[in-house]
Amino acid sequence: MTGASEYRKADDNGDRYILEMIGITKEFPGVKALDGVTFRVRPGTVHSLMGENGAGKSTLMKCLFGMYKKDSGEVYLSGSKVEFQNSKQALDHGVSMVHQELNQVPHRSIMDNIWLGRYPSKGGFIEETRMYEDTKAIFEDLDIDLDPRRKVNTLSVSQKQMVEIAKAVSYDSRVIVMDEPTSSLTEKEVDHLFRIIDRLRKKNVAIIYISHKMEEILKISDDVTIMRDGRWISTEDAKTLTIDGIIKMMVGRDLSHRFPERSHKPGGRILEVVGLTSLHQPSIRDITFDLREGEVLGVAGLVGAKRTDILESLFGIRKLSKGEIILKGKKCLNTSPAAAMANGFAMVTEERRATGIFDKLSVNFNSVVANLGSYVRGGLLDSRSMEKDTKWVIDSMSVKTPGQKTQIGSLSGGNQQKVIIGRWLLTKPEILLLDEPTRGIDVGAKFEIYQLMNSLAAEGKAIIMVSSEMPELIGVTDRILVMSNGRLAGIVETKETDQEEIMRLSAMYL
Numbered sequence: 001m002t003g004a005s006e007y008r009k010a011d012d013n014g015d016r017y018i019l020e021m022i023g024i025t026k027e028f029p030g031v032k033a034l035d036g037v038t039f040r041v042r043p044g045t046v047h048s049l050m051g052e053n054g055a056g057k058s059t060l061m062k063c064l065f066g067m068y069k070k071d072s073g074e075v076y077l078s079g080s081k082v083e084f085q086n087s088k089q090a091l092d093h094g095v096s097m098v099h100q101e102l103n104q105v106p107h108r109s110i111m112d113n114i115w116l117g118r119y120p121s122k123g124g125f126i127e128e129t130r131m132y133e134d135t136k137a138i139f140e141d142l143d144i145d146l147d148p149r150r151k152v153n154t155l156s157v158s159q160k161q162m163v164e165i166a167k168a169v170s171y172d173s174r175v176i177v178m179d180e181p182t183s184s185l186t187e188k189e190v191d192h193l194f195r196i197i198d199r200l201r202k203k204n205v206a207i208i209y210i211s212h213k214m215e216e217i218l219k220i221s222d223d224v225t226i227m228r229d230g231r232w233i234s235t236e237d238a239k240t241l242t243i244d245g246i247i248k249m250m251v252g253r254d255l256s257h258r259f260p261e262r263s264h265k266p267g268g269r270i271l272e273v274v275g276l277t278s279l280h281q282p283s284i285r286d287i288t289f290d291l292r293e294g295e296v297l298g299v300a301g302l303v304g305a306k307r308t309d310i311l312e313s314l315f316g317i318r319k320l321s322k323g324e325i326i327l328k329g330k331k332c333l334n335t336s337p338a339a340a341m342a343n344g345f346a347m348v349t350e351e352r353r354a355t356g357i358f359d360k361l362s363v364n365f366n367s368v369v370a371n372l373g374s375y376v377r378g379g380l381l382d383s384r385s386m387e388k389d390t391k392w393v394i395d396s397m398s399v400k401t402p403g404q405k406t407q408i409g410s411l412s413g414g415n416q417q418k419v420i421i422g423r424w425l426l427t428k429p430e431i432l433l434l435d436e437p438t439r440g441i442d443v444g445a446k447f448e449i450y451q452l453m454n455s456l457a458a459e460g461k462a463i464i465m466v467s468s469e470m471p472e473l474i475g476v477t478d479r480i481l482v483m484s485n486g487r488l489a490g491i492v493e494t495k496e497t498d499q500e501e502i503m504r505l506s507a508m509y510l
Contacts, residue, residue: 036073224246228251250443298465300502302484311433371427431462486509
């Protein structure tokens with residue numbers, strides 16, 4: 001492990017750093033988010049920034065990008081001291097950021113989104129042809145096959161991601177921050193992204209890469225910096241690191257077992273799903289399966305397999321053309337989310353920020369919002385009962401928060417997810433539907449979510465979990481339902497299957 005004092009010196013090769021952040025400190029009420037962090041990046045390298053949710057990675061990058069004003073410390077870009085007051089200043093100096101939560105103008109063209117606010121113009125008129133040609137040139141350089149005139153709302157998530165990367169490149173960026181860039185990408189799309197990153201590296205661009213995916217980090221990184229609790233822990237040559245070594249530095253303890261032991265056994269059948277078919281196609285067709293008390297049923301499949309559609313159909317978000325949902329022998333008409341909730345279903349959605357939380361509102365509100373009707377007393381909300389239940393969510397879910405009134409958007413992703421799960425548990429559901437519950441969450445928080453799922457299953461709760469991470473499905477489920485192009489390809493016992501069989505089933509109807 002590199003010592004802190006040694007890291008503050010130039011390296012043995014005399015390499016010049018393109019970016020230096022020295023002694024960065026940032027405090028929020030009740031929380032010291034950054035405590036004297038020093039972070040240096042060499043040009044033409046991929047420098048991964050790792051740590052649990054709440055370690056301070058995003059806060060450090062927001063201080064760099066002018067989104068937060070640091071309390072102390074200095075930032076140098078190519079040896080010159082800089083103090084960005086906002087993101088525009090950072091962009092003008094060649095520092096750009098590709099955010100995990102894409103913020104684009106959906107009904108405008110790709111090239112409009114790339115050049116928004118800085119359209120090429122002549123004589124007061126926008127030069128559409130030049131804008132098209134400039135966009136096309138960037139795409140050709142990055143091997144992106146998209147029509148610049150295409151509307152953004154017609155793109156897939158991965159294509160939108162590529163547009164954001166092209167936008168970052170369009171600023172002639174010397175430093176590009178990529179925050180969880182592969183969280184929604186297929187393996188093929190990840191390979192394409194890595195090729196783009198390699199091209200940028202060869203052009204001497206420095207990439208700051210934030211991800212929780214260990215295998216990815218080791219594959220693509222030159223250097224890795226690990227943070228914990230707002231402090232710099234270590235900076236290492238990626239070639240010298242192992243997954244176990246990274247985890248130990250991230251969490252401050254040995255976490256040799258990535259998944260907790262499964263101590264419970266599923267009981268009798270609690271749910272029957274027969275011939276489930278969505279009204280609007282393409283979606284799911286003729287899906288039949290059952291679910292047992294205390295069981296964790298995984299849902300696997302490639303991107304586009306319509307895994308989420310199963311959960312949305314069960315929860316009344318998608319209308320059905322046919323099919324039956326039978327809970328404890330009683331037919332459920334889940335014609336809306338409200339009806340599904342009344343029938344004992346709860347759903348944690350994949351897009352936490354878009355559809356899971358009210359990010360500007362408090363932890364208290366976000367904890368009780370799904371259960372507000374139960375707090376009405378004489379036409380008024382009983383704030384004492386709401387505070388009591390919020391305390392239960394914080395305590396039972398081990399949520400790290402300064403208090404109940406804290407804006408949930410200021411919490412780490414893992415803590416936001418715990419609040420959402422706690423919120424739904426307050427509704428006392430029979431069936432808990434989890435769509436990518438650990439997406440964008442660090443390894444320590446993942447382990448806590450897995451332990452929580454185990455505890456709920458031991459209490460007899462039945463869980464259906466969609467996940468794109470094969471090791472996760474094999475590590476935490478009892479059975480795995482495999483989807484292929486909207487159809488059920490098979491259901492396998494987790495202990496008797498492997499990744500090869502699941503991938504073979506996933507490709508059955510392609």
